[in-house]
Amino acid sequence: MPDLPHRPAAGVSRRTLARATVASLAALSGAAAGTAPARAARRLGPRTLDVSVPSAALGRSAPVRLILPSDFGTRPEKRYPVLYLLHGAHDDYTSWTRETDIEAFTAGRDLIVAMPDAGPTGIPSVWRGGPDYETFQVKEVPALLARDYRASGVRAVAGVSTGGYGAMAHAARHPGAFAAAASYSGILDTTAPGVPVIMDAIVARENLPAASLWGNPLLNLLTWRDFNPRARATGLRGTALYVSQGSGVGNGGDPLPGILESALWPSAQGFARTLSLMRVPATTHFYGGGGHDWTHWRPEFAASWPILARALGVPE
Numbered sequence: 001m002p003d004l005p006h007r008p009a010a011g012v013s014r015r016t017l018a019r020a021t022v023a024s025l026a027a028l029s030g031a032a033a034g035t036a037p038a039r040a041a042r043r044l045g046p047r048t049l050d051v052s053v054p055s056a057a058l059g060r061s062a063p064v065r066l067i068l069p070s071d072f073g074t075r076p077e078k079r080y081p082v083l084y085l086l087h088g089a090h091d092d093y094t095s096w097t098r099e100t101d102i103e104a105f106t107a108g109r110d111l112i113v114a115m116p117d118a119g120p121t122g123i124p125s126v127w128r129g130g131p132d133y134e135t136f137q138v139k140e141v142p143a144l145l146a147r148d149y150r151a152s153g154v155r156a157v158a159g160v161s162t163g164g165y166g167a168m169a170h171a172a173r174h175p176g177a178f179a180a181a182a183s184y185s186g187i188l189d190t191t192a193p194g195v196p197v198i199m200d201a202i203v204a205r206e207n208l209p210a211a212s213l214w215g216n217p218l219l220n221l222l223t224w225r226d227f228n229p230r231a232r233a234t235g236l237r238g239t240a241l242y243v244s245q246g247s248g249v250g251n252g253g254d255p256l257p258g259i260l261e262s263a264l265w266p267s268a269q270g271f272a273r274t275l276s277l278m279r280v281p282a283t284t285h286f287y288g289g290g291g292h293d294w295t296h297w298r299p300e301f302a303a304s305w306p307i308l309a310r311a312l313g314v315p316e
Contacts, residue, residue, distance in 0.1 A: 086163030158182035180311030189267035246290020257291030
């Protein structure tokens with residue numbers, strides 16, 4: 001928790017200072033007077049904390065990792081834009097702080113970074129008769145941040161792999177909710193040839209029935225299309241977009257990241273073509289080689305940062 005001043009400034013009463021101190025402590029612990037508070041936050045560092053969020057959409061509490069602005073504790077009147085970072089399949093909400101320098105990178109920048117959970121598959125969608133990670137990430141977490149952490153209504157979202165799917169799906173299905181969206185090796189056309197098999201494999205790896213996501217890709221095609229970023233691309237108009245994808249050819253080393261990256265290459269290309277046909281502006285980076293891993297996602301995040309920063313209104 002940021003250090004509090006050792007003494008009040010001239011003209012500030014003890015009562016005023018006490019009120020400001022209580023307000024700051026309440027904000028950092030995730031409790032706001034007159035509201036149902038989030039469960040107590042667990043501090044991980046000077047600016048980083050994990051919050052357990054009670055979720056009606058999930059039927060349970062789920063974690064969100066937050067990185068607060070450097071001046072959060074000393075500017076109680078200030079509200080901040082939020083960058084949402086989504087994790088990939090078979091990973092969790094800790095991945096961005098584990099695999100990147102996002103904490104150091106955002107130091108001194110006036111924004112909140114939120115990394116919400118998306119379950120073991122990392123597919124942040126409305127599951128068939130199951131958890132609703134879309135509502136959790138798009139509605140419940142932003143409501144918590146606005147209520148308890150002084151978040152403004154300005155948001156951007158970015159993600160890797162299934163998190164890249166989530167970034168584009170959330171922005172497309174909720175036009176105007178995000179000022180910018182970025183996908184790094186995301187699953188951007190869920191009905192493209194071979195992609196339903198990939199989605200089913202992701203679900204099956206967590207010992208879940210394949211149909212528990214959106215049902216059968218043929219019998220429930222309308223549902224699959226409804227959650228398909230490419231099919232909902234018109235909803236991305238007005239959102240600043242960044243899309244990157246490697247071909248996976250000649251990746252070297254472990255072949256699996258290259259194989260998966262190459263399997264997603266055609267669907268990413270198709271997504272970009274649809275945006276172009278619809279005259280929805282997007283910055284794209286399609287590169288030869290590469291793999292489905294953080295070695296390639298870290299520089300892609302750096303490349304997309306100017307787009308995200310401009311949308312959030314923070315320095316590049």
